[in-house]
Amino acid sequence: MSEDEKNPAREVISDYAQSHFRYFRTADGTVYAQRNNHPVARPIRSQGTTGSHRQELMVGMFKDGVGVFNGTALKEALDLIEALAMTETTQAVHIRVAPGFDGATWLDLGRADGQSVRIHPTGWEITVPDPREVCWRRTQLTGELPLPAKDTEGKGIDLLMRLCNFANAETECLAIAWLIGCLGPGVPVPAPFLTGPQGAGKSTGGRMLVRIVEGMSGDLRRAPKDEENLIAAVAAGWVTALDNLSHMTPDLSDAMCCIVTGAESVKRALFTDGDVHRARYRRPLLLTGIDVGVIRPDLAERLLPLRLERPTVRRTEAELWAEYEEVLPVVLGSLLDLTVKVRAAQAETPTDLRMADFAHLCAQLDVATGLGALPAYRASLDDLNDDVIEGDLLAQTVLQHADTLDPGREQRMTSTEWLNALSRLYSGEELRPLPKGWPTTGKVLSDRLKRLQPTLAARGVLIDSGRTKAGRYVEMTRRPGPPPPEQPEQAAAF
Template identity: 85%
Template sequence: MSEDEKTPAREIITDYAQAHFRYFRTVDGTVYAQKNGHPVARPIRSQGTTGSHRQELMVGLFRDGIGVFNGTALKEALDLIEALALSQDVQPTHIRVAPGFDGATWLDLGRDDGQSVRIHPNGWDIRTPDPREVCWRRTQLTGELPLPARDTDGKGIDLLMRLTNFATAQTECLALAWLVGCLEPSVPIPAPFLTGPQGAGKSTAGRMLVRIIEGMSGDLRRAPKGEEDLITAVAAGWVTALDNLSHLSPDLSDAMCCIVTGAEDVKRALFTDGDVVRSRYRRPLLLTGIDVGVIRPDLAERLLPLRLERPRVRKTEAELWAEFEPALPVILGSLLDLTVQVRAAQAETPTDLRMADFAHLCAQLDAATGVGALTAYRASLDDLLDDVIEGDLLAQTALKHAAGLAPGSPDRMTSSEWLHCLTGLYSGDDCRPLPKGWPTTGKVLSDRLKRLQPTLSARGALIDWGRTREGRYIEMTRRPSPPPHQQDPLH
């Protein structure tokens, strides 16, 4: 056969690839490849250590006796495949948890055979999802989960609580609500903050909670140095757990708020001048530490404090994990059973809480089990509110001023007048020096009060902004105290 009659290598590779793989693109234009009948998708341009599509294509060509091809032929074939896939329908990829058809939710077990858990209104089962329903994306952070046990009768929940040192039953039910929330891809959930004295087992309990969702390879990480490092870590996994936090910078605090409720990051694509890369993320977040210092109000509304106590009987790390690892299938099975019960329960959505989806989940958990999760969640928010006020001298001063107002009678001033008033109230007759970070202009004061508005409102000081012919003003009103049988809304 002459050279002109030979089929070019790129065509051989392209024909083989299209016969054995399905190619599609995501909304950001990234092209993925799925082996026929398998739910795991790999970006065709990836050179990742978890196995790239280029590698699996080379292996398939070799094992099926097609041949071994050089890099140029592979590149030309992949360029053509990528161009053809850009005209295909858009389909999203998911890490660990994904929505399915007919109200179902999928949990990726991280197995090579692609078997996953399908949680549906009538229960849960284990099957390999249709690639057109779910496309799993895996990274080095995607660990393997064991096959969950059936008919556990809640034994796994009891096992988990015996292995952890949660201080109260209310804390235990909030931890369960968070775990159930981790299996729901569309519900923003607050970030648990495991706190307690030294030796309370915060890091061990945090690892256990993470490994129920991420497998035994899941672990805690050091706090990142900056926002970009945090976003990179978050994008590569489902649950992000940060250990031993002692301080939260304003930028890191804002980034955590975005992670909990969802945001999008846009940055320039490498080796280009005008192209950009979009990354959308909303992930479960878990934190541990004794104290993180001053908590900003917006982050406080997205935290879930879980207090632990020192155990009466000490166990070694080896003993704890020797108990936890064989119990993980039972724990996961019990969690799946509980998730089905919670989703089937009917409950009203509280309208006075910032994280309304999680509050509704707590109400469903109460309807299914009667554990009192919603009451515990409200109490935890109230404690965090006190922490915010204790750490902010401006909030304390504003509440002190509001306490001197007649209920329902507004006090209206310009921002500069408010700055003079609150500064004088803080300094007092002894001219106490102002603390670092105290507002220096009326504009700075107005911005600080806007951030503190929900916190002050929860303690009865209503702040509002308006404009008259004379100019803009800030108005403070003391809310009348409700009757004893009514509970103040937190937000």
Template identity: 85%
Template sequence: MSEDEKHPAREVITDYAQQHFRYFRTTEGTVYAQHNGHPVARPIRSQGTTGSHRQELMVGLYNDGHGVFNGTALKEALDLIEALALSRDVQPTHIRVAPGLDGATWLDLGRDDGQSVRIHPTGWDITVPDPREVSWRRTQLTGELPLPAKDTNGKGIDLLLRLCNFAGAESECLAIAWLIGCLEPSVPVPAPFLTGPQGAGKSTGGRMLVRIIEGMTGDLRRAPKDEENLITAVAAGWVTALDNLSHLTPDLSDAMCCIVTGGENVKRALFTDGDVVRARYRRPLLLTGIDVGVIRPDLAERLLPLRLVRPRVRRTEAELWAEYEEILPVVLGSLLDLTVKVRASEADIPTDLRMADFAHLCAQLDTATGLGALAAYRASLDDLNDDVIEGDLLAQTVLKHAAGLDAGAEVRMASAEWLHCLTGLYSGEDYRPLPKGWPTTGKVLSDRLKRLQPTLAARGVLIDWGRTRTARYIEMTRPPAQPPDQDQQETAF
């Protein structure tokens, strides 16, 4: 177009855009566009490979006979639209799952027609959500799910478990509980850690669980080498699955804790001096591996070990995945049926577990099905506590010292005195050398004990901190043994 036509072209584009698209902004200030009546939203500044708003605007103008416009006219029009949208409604965007009205939640099927699953207190149905209720954001990681089957009578769950190599009923019911938790946007769920011997099908089992939520294009990936790349990958999808882990660095362990229970990443916006970009995230996480070495206590409380065994009969990949793809609509339909049933069940909230929301979900699952998921969850946490203790010589030394105390005894000492006491207990009479990473100061010891506090409490050793008028102290208590709770006795296997 000529220079004289730039202003009219900008007006044509702006008028067309406001007639055919709805514009809104998020709390972070990003402006999104939705085609009228369609729930999928695209950021107007994105040049993404999943289709940008600029591209759909150009195609719409061309198809409706308005012609082809140059980049300058489009830029000026989008600049004006963005400025106008900053004073309009604020609405969040969601990936894969979203809260709805009247206690409902939504599951994005990733379809071009926008059809989604609405899970409500009385059932579930397939429909196109009102864009003002739900705005879907899609990326290259958003795969398409099949239309879930109705009236499955729960057979999809049995079909899924038949393909997986879980070692027992405990791992099976915890896997089901995790899948139900993935459909609830407001409930943080622990990260399943699929473990087992070589050849147990850990990666295959992980893919099967992920693809129920993410579709057949969902897959496992290697853990990124730095936290920024991990957070970028997490923010672009719903379920993040990391395969074949053999070692967890402290930074990766901390990042996983934030992913499971929620966090925020802030970085400088491109081509700016002072502006920042905020990325909030809390996502379901899945891990596979034979052994990751020492597990830190804070991550252990956020893990869900699922044990697998080697299958007796091997099948080809093509045969296995062809069957899986065929049964996926039935599996998804059965999972949705069970989700509705579980949400309608009433159960007490366990108040002694870190992931109380997931523990409550397990209790609801037990009420609905009688599977014993809560007892299995408690047993899995006990196993993880054992793993933490076996990998931490300081924890072992503290428990050894506590074993020499009388029930109900309390011991108070300064952190430096505790360091001297525990170091002497570890070294013994033969003065064996201290291991790498052993605390070197009272402050380091105090910090390590704070991290180990929940693990030690689960083994009957309470650690607390206080101060007198002159100094601070660390108190170790070995409370009297309590009789097992009656409710736990009734739900135990």
């Protein structure tokens, strides 16, 4: 009897596994298996349809002539491997984009051979990353990207803009800035909101932007009905694209804010009493729709409106997507070329905008190309502030009251006194009934004003709150406007 036949099956499996795979754990305790010299890692407990490590192990042993083993032996071997991996140092796994060494970032092309793109301020290259530098995690949402073309001279960006129906050059440069932001794992980017008249190609334009990063299998989807399903979809991919939004509930609005700037979901782990499952996520988000109604101020600061126009010449879907698939390698190559130039550019970071990282990226894009992305971004935020004010009667009433204040002089009252004053101003002499959703208590008013602070500040009205011995107060100040321009002296008449 050979030595292998004397060993229990679990030991044979364990020896084979540890000689062909590297096992490690992530910060949340999940154990992953990574084939030697290959960047893709799989959770050892996964039963996913993209291929589990259990299946990978069984196929490898069968092809190498080690044997076929029953489920009990595999379970015992994986239990031992999992326990041993818990003593190893932690390493992160990434979907689609990842930070690398020496200031580089990586883009997963979703290929079976593991080829990826290394992006550095000095250039980009196609190579297989060192498994200890980058570990890719693949899901059903990880599509395959073509090998990007080299030396495109920016032709791909022009080809992309020709296929999309963006309304003007300002919209085009904001779309380019967002795509560059999608290639940076550490940069939160605002969510493009593709809007325009019916038939403007919003869904098609959204798919084109998404597929540059997610491959031809990337697509738009309807917004899930509950936050749990939305988080599951977000955590399994990189770009999340929601199509044809007609309204936005407060819960969906809050969830979108978390997706853009980052959050963590914690729920009870399955088949346990006390363990929890943690899911951290911060992902690029894209939305399409004609009109979603009232936009909450906190979401407005995280949106990037991109307006489209109806095309004058219509094309068939087959013709359009055949051309898009043909030019995609050049588009991706041009985007990578531009990303390298932008990351090498030196620019100051604007300190007055909520999404400061994206504002800095726009400034770098302007230094590298002169497109004017930062002024276009400021103008888009100003338009969104107008939308928020137009949809909020309380904000309109506050601005109306602020017009009666002397510039630079604050007015301080309790929240209840402010509620009475603003309610009387809205009702007017006609004693109009207060609208649905109007604050009913001073506390509700105070909370609404806090949410409206950024929007009102953009219109020169500062809201502050504090406490004195007499109690809590809310303070309103109208910021002094710029001095009027000096009039030139008129020449004396002769």
